[in-house]
Amino acid sequence: MTLTPHEVAVSQLATDQAVPLDRIKSLRFIKNNIIGNKTKKDLYIQLGIVSRLQDIISTKDDKDSQLKIQAVIVLGSFAFGNESNILALTNSGVVEPLLNCLNIVGDPKLIEAAARTLNAIYSSPKVSRQQLFMGNHLHVLVQLLDTFSNKHRPGQEIIQVHTAELVASILARCCETLEQQMQIADSGAIPLLMRLLASGVSKSQEAALGALAALVKDNPELAQVIAQMRLEKGERPAPFILRLVRDKSPTMRLAAATCLTYLNRAGVIPEHNSDIMLTVLPILVKMLQLTGSVQETAPQVLAHLIWESENMQKAVCDMEAIPKLASIISQMDEEDNVYGIVGQKDKLKENSLLALAAISQLKEDCRKQVIEAKVLSHIVSAMSHPSVGVRAAACQCTRSLSRSVKNLRTSLVDAGIENPLFQLLSDEDLGVLRSATATLCNIVLDVSPMKKTIMERGIVSKFVRMISYGDNVVRLNTVWAIKNLVFEAESDVKENVMRQFGYNNLVLLLNDSEPAVQEQALNLVRNLAHRREHDIEQVFKGLGNGQLLSIIEEKLSWDDPKLLEHALYVLVNIATGSEYHKQSILKRQGILRSVLRSMNHESPAIRVASIWVIINLTWPDDKVPDSVHECVTLLRSMGIEDRLLALNADHDLDVRDRVKTALQHFLADQQQYGHGNNSNNNNNNGVSSTTTRAMSTTTGMMSPDLTGSGNGRHSHMSSRHHNPQQPPQSNDPSASSSSGDAHGGSGGAGSAMDTTHIVTGRSGAGGGHDRR
């Protein structure tokens, strides 16, 4: 049995073997053999070459740097383009000795070779980045970016530049987490990267852009630091990078566009918004038609750039990006079918789906284009793709598309998204689970025919598990889904949901650590206690005696306007319930004071909500006229009528209209029970006259011949109301209006039927509130 030349070569590498020159020779032999030859690489790895190489590069002896250099180059060759080889290298622990080779005073050739090999190793996201951030390694690495210092060695400039590029690339690849970003920034890398950016050497600039982009991605703090820096001529980085976006090299264009995208999303270059719109967007869209890594990355950058920007989404839509993305996705599916190649272009597919999701996030027009591009069936099949990234992105797409009543009723039903979606709700990947639960929120709406089928599959029984999954986003999405599901739902659906979900869980969510979850939980209460007295009663029972109102009282004291609005609407809804429900609100001074306070809130929506509470509480009810009277009296004594009168001049039309309705209730009460009621004796006359005056204003504004007055468009009408004294200023209630007369006439007769009738009749004439 003889040894193959390969075995001989490996055996000669042993430290106790041969003279250094022979070992170098063997390394050269191996290097030439394995370059570009996967089989031979595998062979050598099986022969145990990695540990031999590791021994060589681990020696402290700095004299034989030639040997080390060759060993490092061979390691790099193994690492190139093959993830399993990379993992074989890292598992034997080559990273630490390679990092040790980056000695600033060492042989520049060795440093460059080590940087190159490390860069190849870090191309795999599966390799741990931990060692780089231990000890002194990062500091040393960052120093290598400095090609300008006086450590210059004549004749080594080119090597130093190459090394700096490699180091920038390593940094870009080791900058995934926030911790890593901050550590790299703290190590002083940013100014050195800036100088590399301004160096004028294309490859260096590209590498610097890559590292800077990685540093500012989702990091507004570093983005701010970088945006505020100055290049050597005093220029800010953003305009400089904008010029690089027009470079002739596609990779440079992409690198520059990526960097600008992250800066833009961090909100630190608002002055360049239009540049980005006019320059960066079209360049990214054009890249969709290139090939290779540029085409693969461009849609991801595009998506990142346009999230949350309606204008950019529309602009991209107008650039015909949707058909381009659609054809990338559908072509890929065809190729998969023909060649059976799976996994090769997963990233391109994932990124393209993400771009579609971003484009159709906000505009119905853009959603329409996606549907018309006939890509939906591909999106739906991608929801069952083996790659988690593709599944999550496809689900994000359906999420965007399902933000439309029209799509929920048509194309999404036709495409059958509920089956794959239901599957994804049990996915093991958190990203997938997040986007699936988000999509679910839209699918369970009452306008969606899929609500029924997904409920029949037992979605409700999954809610409890989803809540306790331990992720804030999944928990938020779940409450959101439940509240959407019970919106306008029948009583039995609500009861079924709450039986399985449990009011105890609802209470937990109402006191969740995340305000966003609380908001949704409160909205859920609002939807549960909605429309039917029975439904309100269920919530009262479910939450336990008194607890519902205690929770609302607490939420009303919060500053968060979203919580406040939902809390007020819970009251609005409860106030449509039974006498008991109404009384339970009126018993709570704290709640009533909060309502009064909310009537002055800066947000018109909240003012409207608080006035609705008053409207519903004082709604004339002929079954319990005394109780309504007591309620009005109580609210009047708290100063609510005065507050309403003040709101008569509110600048918001909706507020003014609600105020009118509410004041009608107060007026009706006053006209029925007269002036002699309790608790307000000292200013009773004043109030009643102002109320009456306000009401005559109301009547005037609502009468048809005055419609449109004030906007000056209808000159032909102005002759009809030439009286500049509008509104009437009469202090005499009985003379204020015909309806006032009618009320006055029936006042004191105690006939509740009459009163209601009159109110109805008058409201009807004013086009108002007659449908109870």
Added chain:
Amino acid sequence: MPVFARIATADPVEATAITALDLITVPSSTSSSSNASPSTSPLSVSTTDTDSSTSSVLYQGHLVSCPCHNPTDADQPGFAQLKQQALLKQQQLALLQQRLKEQEEGQQEVLRRERMARLQRLRRRDPYEGVRLLPTRTCHLYPGSKFEGKQQSGSNSYGVVVDIKHVNLNDSTLCGYLHIKGLTREYPELTTFFDAEIVGPQYTFLTRKWDATEGTDEEHWALFQQFDVDSLYNIASHQEELRDSDVVFMRWKEHFLVPDHRVEGITGASFAGFYYICYNKRTGDINGYYYHQSSEKFQQLTLSHVEGRKSFGSYEFR
């Protein structure tokens, strides 16, 4: 030095440390917290200090010994002794400085963690979070709102109910269901899905589709008394904020049947055209005229808002 400024107000150990510092840095000075005589020599410092002995105090939960002057040596305090005291105090000071440093580092660590947590939250942010499709409403137009009325076609009148399902004022759109009664025998009640283009920042009075010419537009809009013919071509007036105006002009376009959107072609009924709509915010009334090339002209839709003691649910797209 801010560090010592802080010490001066703190506990006995710190006070000792200041003394020590003075002794070390200014050996010729006699400053001591307990010494009243400013002109005495270093030797006299300890003689006046007879009351103090080695004592222990609790400092941050640790029992710390405070080396003071030994009373037995008080009579003859030598230089070596003084030096030893100084050394001890120096150690004490070092300990204290170390503690302060740790404390400061601890505070910095807390700040750093808070900063990182804040940045971390931003990173994890759902890209849909900052642009929620919060429900929008204006007066009678809100999801769940209902309008009732009729459509007049020649001498025939059909009952109509409109359910508003979604309102997106930011996108100048809304949509809903339109139920119409008795239009055909086959369908005693027909329900269609419609969406609306609200004339405003996004849509002008000019339709430019659905077979409507500018003439058609003018002829229909002019049927509404609130419409000002001048605004037909006046782009600027379209930009008017919705909330400032008493009326809202819209186009309603029906798209498909509810519940089954796949049904096509109903004998005796068509929804190929669209409605010119005028909604009055004050009265809650909606007026409309149906337009389709081959349908009877000016079929009128009149609706009014269904009022009542109101309960409001709320949903939001995610």
